[in-house]
Amino acid sequence: KAGxxxxxxxxxxxxxxxxxxxxxPISGHRSxxxxxxxxxxxxxxxxxxxxxxxxxxxxxxxxxxxRQFSNSRSEMNVSTLELGDSALYxxxxxxxxxxxxxxxxxxxxxxxxxx
Amino acid sequence: xxxxxxxxxxxxVAEGNPLTVKCTYSxxxxxxxxxxxxxxxxxxxxxxxxxxxxxxxxxxxxxxxxFNKSQTSFxxxxxxALVSDSALYFCAVRAYNAGNMLTFGGGTRLMVKP
Numbered sequence: 001k002a003g004x005x006x007x008x009x010x011x012x013x014x015x016x017x018x019x020x021x022x023x024x025p026i027s028g029h030r031s032x033x034x035x036x037x038x039x040x041x042x043x044x045x046x047x048x049x050x051x052x053x054x055x056x057x058x059x060x061x062x063x064x065x066x067r068q069f070s071n072s073r074s075e076m077n078v079s080t081l082e083l084g085d086s087a088l089y090x091x092x093x094x095x096x097x098x099x100x101x102x103x104x105x106x107x108x109x110x111x112x113x114x115x
Numbered sequence: 116x117x118x119x120x121x122x123x124x125x126x127x128v129a130e131g132n133p134l135t136v137k138c139t140y141s142x143x144x145x146x147x148x149x150x151x152x153x154x155x156x157x158x159x160x161x162x163x164x165x166x167x168x169x170x171x172x173x174x175x176x177x178x179x180x181x182f183n184k185s186q187t188s189f190x191x192x193x194x195x196a197l198v199s200d201s202a203l204y205f206c207a208v209r210a211y212n213a214g215n216m217l218t219f220g221g222g223t224r225l226m227v228k229p
Contacts, residue, residue, distance in 0.1 A: 004158070031214075031215050033215050033216070033217070035217075035219075042219060042220075042221050042222060043205065043217075043219040043222075044219075045216050045217060045218070048214050048215050048216060050214070050215075055214045055215075056213065056214040056215070056216045058216070090158055090159065092159075092215075092217075094215050103149060103161045103164050104161070104215055104217065105161060106151070106158035106159040106160070106161075107158050108156075108157055108158045109157075109158050
C-alpha cells in the first residue's frame with residue numbers, strides 16, 4: 001500500500017498570502033489529522049477530519065482551516081500568512097475513529113517558509 | 116487536559132549498549148500511548164503503542180516500551196543500540212475520548228556513537 005502523501009513538499013510564501021496544503025491518506029483510511037511542527041513549539045495538533053466532518057480542533061487561530069473530501073483526501077488552508085506560520089506541516093491518517101486504538105501514519109510533511 | 120514530558124533533550128549511548136528514552140504522561144482515564152521516530156527531513160514513523168494488556172510492548176526495529184501506571188511512565192528501550200537508531204524520538208498520548216488527537220512530548224534526540 002502507498003503511504004500518506006503530501007503535496008507540495010516545499011513551499012515559500014510571502015506574509016499576507018494564503019496557502020493550501022494537500023494530503024492523501026492511505027487507501028481505506030478515513031481519519032485525517034494535521035499537525036504543525038516547529039522548533040519552538042514542537043508538534044501541535046491542528047485538527048482532525050473523519051467522514052468529511054471536523055471532529056477535533058486544536059488551539060490555533062481561525063486563519064487555519066481544513067476540509068475533507070468524500071475520498072478522504074484532505075486539504076488545509078492558512079490565510080493571511082505570518083512569519084510564525086513557517087513550519088513543517090504533517091498529515092496523518094488512521095483507519096477509524098475515536099473508539100479504536102489504531103495508530104496514525106504520517107506523511108513526509110510540507111515545509112512552509114513564510115518570508 | 117493531557118500532557119507528555121520527555122525530560123531529556125538528548126540521550127547519548129554507545130553502539131551495542133542498551134538505551135532508554137524516558138516519557139511520562141498525564142491524561143484523564145485510560146491512556147493510549149505511542150512512540151514515533153523522526154529521521155531528518157522525514158515525517159514521523161510509528162514504532163509501537165500501548166493500549167491495554169501486557170505492560171511490556173514490543174515494536175519495530177527491536178524497540179520495546181514499558182508501561183507503568185503508578186508512575187505514569189512509558190519509557191522506550193532497546194537492548195542493543197545501533198548507529199542507525201540515531202534520530203528524534205517522540206512519545207505521544209491520546210485520551211480514549213479524544214478522537215485521534217495526539218499530544219506529543221518535546222522529543223528526545225538519540226545519538227548512538229560507534
